[in-house]
Amino acid sequence: MSKPFYYNLFIFFITLLFWSAPTLSSDDAYLDALEAEAKSGDQSSPSTEKPIKTSLPSSDPEQQMKEYSMLLKSNYPATYNAYVKLDHEDKVSVVNSYFEHDKNPVKASSLLFNLYFDSKRKKRENNESN
DSSP: OOHHHHHHHHHHHHHHHHHHHHHHHHHHHHHHHHHHHHHHTOOOOTTTSOOOOSSOOSSOHHHHHHHHHHHHHHHOHHHHHHHTTSOHHHHHHHHHHHHHTTSOHHHHHHHHHHHHHHHHHHHHHHHHHO
């Protein structure tokens, strides 16, 4: 093979490396930024907050979970990725929050990421203790 071929191959791989590295790490950076935001924004007084129910309102719970899931999947894909990683009880709490706050996605997303990062922290602590 000729020298220009190897040179072009080398340039191709270097370009690929510099182009793909930020793309691969962008999800982690985004989640780290959300985690920092969730930690800094969690300064509410517990006495003024309503306790979160773990059962859905009286209308069809499965339909409400589907509706919320579809909303996230189509409009907030990064939030949807965190939502699907929650256990069922946490998902129910998030959907409750969404419908109790007149379908306000900001309130529900705040709870969603608090629950997500709490579970992530607990898993990390369990892994470190083993």
